[in-house]
Amino acid sequence: MNSLDHRAGREFFTARTVSDALAGFRPARRTAVEPVALADLLRRVPAAEVPAPGALPGFPxxxxxxxxxxxxxxxxxxxxxxxxxxxxxxxxxxxxxxxxxxxxxxxxxxxxxxxxxxxxxxxxxxxxxxxxxxxxxxxxxxxxxxxxxRADEDVAEGAVLVPAGRPLRAPDLGLLAAAGVTEVPVHARPRVAIVSTGDEVVPPSTPALTAGQVRDATASALAGLVRDAGGEPVLAGIVPDDREALEKTLRVALADADMVVVSAGSSVGARDETAGAVAALGEIWCHGLAIKPGKPTLLADCGGVPLIGLPGNPLSALVVFRLVGAPLVWRLAGCGAPPPEPSTRARLSRDLASAAGRLDVVQVTVRDGVAEPLFGPSALLSVLTRADGFLIVPEAATGLDGGSEVTVTLYR
Amino acid sequence: MNSLDHRAGREFFTARTVSDALAGFRPARRTAVEPVALADLLRRVPAAEVPAPGALPGFPxxxxxxxxxxxxxxxxxxxxxxxxxxxxxxxxxxxxxxxxxxxxxxxxxxxxxxxxxxxxxxxxxxxxxxxxxxxxxxxxxxxxxxxxxRADEDVAEGAVLVPAGRPLRAPDLGLLAAAGVTEVPVHARPRVAIVSTGDEVVPPSTPALTAGQVRDATASALAGLVRDAGGEPVLAGIVPDDREALEKTLRVALADADMVVVSAGSSVGARDETAGAVAALGEIWCHGLAIKPGKPTLLADCGGVPLIGLPGNPLSALVVFRLVGAPLVWRLAGCGAPPPEPSTRARLSRDLASAAGRLDVVQVTVRDGVAEPLFGPSALLSVLTRADGFLIVPEAATGLDGGSEVTVTLYR
Known part of the structure; x- marks a missing residue:
């Protein structure tokens, strides 16, 4: 941990590395357990292992x-x-x-x-x-x-049909069906409240904008990432850059949801308001992550409920949520190891520079085995939609050489 | 294409390779196009590219x-x-x-x-x-x-916001929101009718079985794979091994669904009934795939609607559906290239033998970078639920050497 005194004197970061955040930020909250019928169990997380009521196939x-x-x-x-x-x-x-x-x-x-x-x-x-x-x-x-x-060659009586904590896959549903288990206690989908802030932000349905207004892109995209992580997004609306209004909205969200995500204002001043509001509601675990893009990320534990303050740029916000937020959503549902993501090996088309101690997330296209970085300000969401995936320049590295083989996590 | 005269004289295979099936079996059906609201667009497939109504961000x-x-x-x-x-x-x-x-x-x-x-x-x-x-x-x-x-640096007016034919990802929803596009015409989720056959098969909810009965495992597992492929499973019930009853059920399913999957009876006699019923309803494209497990697979084009007759063993049925059926579900929704799947490189723990000309699908666990094959009769569904993924011994190979590096497709 290190404290950075922002040069402009207005931000005090308690910065952490991403690996610190993934390993060390562990709010206690878990969702309640609810019985769910066989037909709706795909990707749900069993709260306990399910034993076989009898042997399978049950006869030689x-x-x-x-x-x-x-x-x-x-x-x-x-x-x-x-x-x-x-x-x-x-x-x-x-x-x-x-x-x-x-x-x-x-x-x-x-x-x-x-x-x-x-x-x-x-x-x-x-x-x-x-x-x-x-x-x-x-x-x-x-x-x-x-x-x-043999009568018990597929599954013996009392053996584990499906383990606890791993999202159920299609074949698991088959094995449960074979055993006559038509309902399983699983963790409820984590309710993730998404709060947008910013005086300039208006709902996506706004037909015509006045000068300086932007439609809320981040909330819709975050809702998608929440669903991908097995959660239930709850759009909690757009709050102006006003500390009291934000604190009030966050208080309501924290009472209702299993996790709260604030897509913070993009200016330093707006971020300060977020940090101030959050400080009143829980313990700030870090303010600042050693990641690019995404440095001004805030993580707080509000009585067991995780709260993430995301950077104001949609691209940065989505990069951070994918890396740090999605594992938290899985964990809320009792899943410690999120499902694997698609990836491919590719040859890097050019040199990439990076500061040591900082994790860089670089959007790339992949064509014919070549990973081509997409550059552009992190204010540009289209960089993310044009990318086939991303690569990571690890914290220890000061860059990657053009021509070297890299692992690209692919979007699906 | 080659005709195999089964030694017992009761099956006439028009056998194909899996790559033939993936490339050549192309029923014409596509689902209808329906407008869907922004909040429900994740993983849906746009029927046409969506142009930006205006520049983004819209101002410098x-x-x-x-x-x-x-x-x-x-x-x-x-x-x-x-x-x-x-x-x-x-x-x-x-x-x-x-x-x-x-x-x-x-x-x-x-x-x-x-x-x-x-x-x-x-x-x-x-x-x-x-x-x-x-x-x-x-x-x-x-x-x-x-x-x-710049005012049009993220997206220029009229530029493509999201392409046609690719399932929408979370960041796409953000870009649509930013552009004020709150509804997109997408292909309807393909309705996939799942017909189970077999005199011995009873519903999963059956509390106590009599000797020789088994609960229907395949239908529930197939339903999961259909959902994974963006489809809507329709459980069409269990039909006894009776050609007329099966033909009647298939006719109803073909009229209602975009695709029909028959989890065939496991005996040769029952498979013959399936083939006979299907022959009356459409054109059989292949009866037999050069794949292990999964050889007795039947593919038919019933007036544009794809019909798959799957092997009777749940494991074989799921292996074949994952490889051959799921891409068809995606294509019904207008998506020609299904999303990538997670995979990892691993070292094979032992030699694997395989017949040339046949694609072998081997279930494996992966621990510490070592892929360990799980053997067992294909009648055992638990082999599939215990696996972390599978590897493929390609058609041209006669096996894989222990210690060689292999690509394992991981289950998620």
């Missing part, structure tokens, strides 16, 4: 079309010298077998049906022939357990 | 806190020999400037405010001092255009 099950046999009866069988087995009947799908497999006998069984009593293996139909009525020739030996899965 | 805008100046007036300024400029006033956020910058003068301007007339640059406050009331010392020269963005 054929994995091939063929004949249930006693494997010992096929010992030494070959094309030249087949085993001859008496056909004792057949098993129908979805029902209990009506016949058992006697010594020297076999029972026809389709894929997925219940292994009849007496049998310990299934011979694939490809390795059999029926040359006489009632007799099956087996031309290959089978080992015990061949052609079937 | 300061990107720093400082003084609007005529850059020529700062020529040669230094700490030792500052330029002295007359302070003519200040600009307030969100309003038109009330003063212009006269020759030899300057106007205070916060970040984000409108550049006043006469000025062509903004000097950062850090490089100024106010030693006498009404006079600002400038200690560094600025070039024309410094400290500001």
């Amino acid at each position: 099950r054929s994995t091939v079309d063929g004949y249930a046999v006693r494997s010992a009866d096929t010992y030494g069988a070959s094309e030249g010298l087949p085993s001859y087995l008496d056909l004792a009947g057949s098993v129908r799908m979805g029902t209990a077998p009506e016949v058992a497999v006697p010594p020297g006998g076999c029972v026809y069984i389709p894929t997925g049906a219940v292994l009849p009593a007496g049998a310990d293996a299934v011979v694939m139909v490809e390795f059999t022939a029926q040359t006489m009525p009632g007799t099956i020739e087996v031309t290959r030996p089978v080992a015990p357990g061949a052609g079937l899965v | 805008r300061s990107t720093v806190d400082g003084y609007a100046v005529r850059s020529a007036d700062t020529y040669g300024a230094s700490e030792g020999l500052p330029s002295y400029l007359d302070l003519a006033g200040s600009v307030r956020m969100g309003t038109a400037p009330e003063v212009a910058v006269p020759p030899g003068g300057c106007v205070y301007i916060p970040t984000g405010a409108v550049l006043p007339a006469g000025a062509d640059a903004v000097v950062m406050v850090e490089f100024t001092a106010q030693t006498m009331p009404g006079t600002i010392e400038v200690t560094r020269p600025v070039a024309p255009g410094a400290g500001l963005v």
